[in-house]
Amino acid sequence: MQDEYELVEGCRRQDRIVQRQLYERFAGKLFAVCKRYIRDPDEAEDVLQDAFVKIFRHIDSFRFECPLEAWLKRVVINTALKHIRKQKPWEQTSDIQDLAPVLPQADESLPSLNYQYLLRLIQELPPGCRTVFNLYAIEGYNHVEIADLLDIAEGTSKSQYARARSLLLQKLKADERTVTSNPPRTTTN
Structure with a gap:
């Protein structure tokens, strides 16, 4: 199994094979994160796909200051939150x-x-x-x-x-x- 450095560097080169390896290695765990925020499985899958698009577009911003999985999780959470914000589920309870x-x-x-x-x-x-x-x-x-x-x-x-x-x-x-x-x-x- 490739180490994180090789995965990140391959994704930075836009190597489709390495991108697939990254996806296959982390998609299950990251889908579980999506499901904590998005109830509908199809919607959660869409959010996960959006997150992976962002991951591949912004992989250059990953600096190895934290584990790769933590960075990926952060991207997924932010993508899920953006999706939720669009839906405005907040009940304004002030008291x-x-x-x-x-x-x-x-x-x-x-x-x-x-x-x-x-x-x-x-x-x-x-x-x-x-x-x-x-x-x-x-x-x-x-x-x-x-x-x-x-x-x-x-x-x-x-x-x-x-x-x-x-x-x-x-x-x-x-x-x-x-x-x-x-x-x-x-x-x-």
Whole structure:
């Protein structure tokens, strides 16, 4: 397998074979990143393709100051955010106190959760909540950075995050009630 330097240099020369190798090596991981922001798989695929076009056009700006995968991920996230901004999914909630309670503290019990289950729950969030939740909880941005990235008020970022947490908690509690109200049946012989 080629190292990052050879991949980048080949892409800089616009070598189609190397570009394909880069695509094949990272497309799966980057598609998963797209899916965190874009619910519809076809739309996520379109965003991924747009991101790869940008990657190949701007590969000269990659300076090996970070891992290649991190740079690629940043391009994909920015492309997804640009796509989302065009759709204007932001609900302008200005008063955080009006929101429902947020997720419990760590000492409260929640059912054990698996990664795919959590991803599915996050995908079910409204677009604005899902985007802010991903940026804050998964990507590690703060609300000032999110507000700048999405061209929204910092308060909107905070309220979208609080709403996302509240909606996730409601879904978790509803699922927990379903599981506990329908225990598995045991048969006796």
